[in-house]
Amino acid sequence: MENQIDTQMVRRKGRRLVLFPIPFQGHINPMLQLADILHSKGFSITIVHTSFNSPNPSNYPNFTFHSVTDGLSESEASMADIVALVKLLNTRCVAPFRDCLIKLLADVSEEPISCLISDALFYFSQAVADSLKLPRIVLRTGGVSSFVVFAAFPLLMEKGYLPIQESQLEEPVADFAPLKVKDLPVINTEDPEVFYELVAGLVNETKASSGLIWNSFDDLEQPALATIRRHFSIPFFPIGPFHKYFLPSSSSSLLTPDESSISWLNKQAPRSVIYASFGSLAALSEAEFLEIAWGLANCKQPFLWVVRPGLVRGSEWLESLPSEFLETLNGRGHIIKWAPQQEVLAHPAVGAFWTHNGWNSTVESICEGVPMICMPCFSDQTVNAKYVTDVWKVGLQLESGLKREEIERTIRRLMGEEEGREIRERISELKEKANLCLQQGGTSCQSLDTLVGHISKLES
Numbered sequence: 163m164e165n166q167i168d169t170q171m172v173r174r175k176g177r178r179l180v181l182f183p184i185p186f187q188g189h190i191n192p193m194l195q196l197a198d199i200l201h202s203k204g205f206s207i208t209i210v211h212t213s214f215n216s217p218n219p220s221n222y223p224n225f226t227f228h229s230v231t232d233g234l235s236e237s238e239a240s241m242a243d244i245v246a247l248v249k250l251l252n253t254r255c256v257a258p259f260r261d262c263l264i265k266l267l268a269d270v271s272e273e274p275i276s277c278l279i280s281d282a283l284f285y286f287s288q289a290v291a292d293s294l295k296l297p298r299i300v301l302r303t304g305g306v307s308s309f310v311v312f313a314a315f316p317l318l319m320e321k322g323y324l325p326i327q328e329s330q331l332e333e334p335v336a337d338f339a340p341l342k343v344k345d346l347p348v349i350n351t352e353d354p355e356v357f358y359e360l361v362a363g364l365v366n367e368t369k370a371s372s373g374l375i376w377n378s379f380d381d382l383e384q385p386a387l388a389t390i391r392r393h394f395s396i397p398f399f400p401i402g403p404f405h406k407y408f409l410p411s412s413s414s415s416l417l418t419p420d421e422s423s424i425s426w427l428n429k430q431a432p433r434s435v436i437y438a439s440f441g442s443l444a445a446l447s448e449a450e451f452l453e454i455a456w457g458l459a460n461c462k463q464p465f466l467w468v469v470r471p472g473l474v475r476g477s478e479w480l481e482s483l484p485s486e487f488l489e490t491l492n493g494r495g496h497i498i499k500w501a502p503q504q505e506v507l508a509h510p511a512v513g514a515f516w517t518h519n520g521w522n523s524t525v526e527s528i529c530e531g532v533p534m535i536c537m538p539c540f541s542d543q544t545v546n547a548k549y550v551t552d553v554w555k556v557g558l559q560l561e562s563g564l565k566r567e568e569i570e571r572t573i574r575r576l577m578g579e580e581e582g583r584e585i586r587e588r589i590s591e592l593k594e595k596a597n598l599c600l601q602q603g604g605t606s607c608q609s610l611d612t613l614v615g616h617i618s619k620l621e622s
């Protein structure tokens with residue numbers, strides 16, 4: 163069977179791409195945006211996805227969808243330990259993904275496949291692709307600057323920065339300015355060894371791939387791109403920001419965005435609203451949630467707040483909010499379960515984004531010129547937040563923890579004072595650069611053309 167496929171692959175070269183997103187919102191969105199971009203360049207698109215968190219095919223009538231059975235039980239799929247879940251997906255998907263690829267490669271009624279494009283976190287897919295002699299290109303949905311740190315994990319261990327010691331948190335990490343030890347991208351997990359294994363898989367299997375696509379752009383992460391080019395011999399394609407290629411981009415939301423956000427924003431003054439949202443995975447304790455609530459209530463600015471079901475550990479939704487909180491608001495706040503985030507950030511009423519600094523949220527904020535209040539929770543978010551505050555200087559970090567007085571103070575600094583004005587100016591410049599890189603002759607536009615040429619030349 164395999165030999166037959168090999169011969170077919172050599173004979174039949176085509177313009178079909180198989181894309182394989184890892185099933186988390188912050189990874190599905192950029193993968194499907196990338197699919198739209200490559201489809202516009204003449205490629206046929208097949209999306210292979212897990213049954214867990216499967217995307218909605220009806221939003222993508224031009225693509226073909228294939229589901230692979232991941233075998234996750236309900237309790238496994240809802241486990242809070244993301245590291246354990248990613249590891250499990252990398253184990254359980256091997257056989258079904260391989261079977262699916264074999265079928266797709268053998269299907270002569272469809273256009274032949276040029277390559278697989280899979281999420282960097284699906285590192286198992288490199289060995290599967292190799293065994294079927296199918297080239298694999300990697301999509302890294304996070305930033306380049308954080309990837310540089312992940313790639314340096316062995317060195318950071320050797321130098322004693324990792325595993326992180328409480329006593330070293332404020333220490334600068336040598337050669338990684340402006341990062342301090344507390345900014346290193348780690349995740350609380352039951353078994354830290356599994357996390358290190360996962361990072362090694364992510365980095366090494368990316369190195370073994372035929373190329374790496376970034377949802378980033380040259381003007382934003384030039385130094386990090388230069389660093390990583392010195393360590394990786396594969397070609398790089400920084401072609402972001404993905405979501406700005408087509409407006410509005412098709413929805414790959416797993417939750418239904420609450421459109422009342424926009425009608426509520428329509429009634430607010432320009433640049434007055436704080437938009438607070440912490441992405442699809444972050445979880446807070448009830449005490450943290452209440453500090454955020456009172457920080458928002460006391461700051462006297464209008465706010466749009468996404469409280470995702472499951473955001474507060476042990477709560478369904480808003481039940482831990484005291485009734486006097488809602489009374490003091492008097493319509494000044496609007497709380498929803500999920501927002502049409504890109505539309506919200508583009509709304510003229512939004513003046514600041516209080517974010518956990520997931521990479522998509524960070525890029526989306528930059529593209530709309532909305533300054534950030536940074537509250538990173540785990541993994542690459544800590545690096546992204548540090549770059550927002552100390553490198554691009556387009557946001558402020560809550561410096562003395564999650565306390566209501568600190569929140570009020572930070573919001574005031576960002577919305578009102580001279581410091582806030584300078585931050586707004588800087589993020590407007592960055593927004594301009596994000597626009598320029600997608601135009602004819604812009605760096606991302608050129609890089610996309612190079613990617614298209616690269617895919618066409620891949621030998622399968």
Ligand code: UDP
Nearest residue numbers: 188441442443468500501503520521522523
């Ligand atoms: N998002 C959204 N509505 C929300 C919150 C988030 O559409 O209420 C989208 C957001 O636009 C982004 C993605 O979900 O594209 C979250 O990705 P990110 O990398 O920011 O964070 P993650 O969820 O992976 O932690």
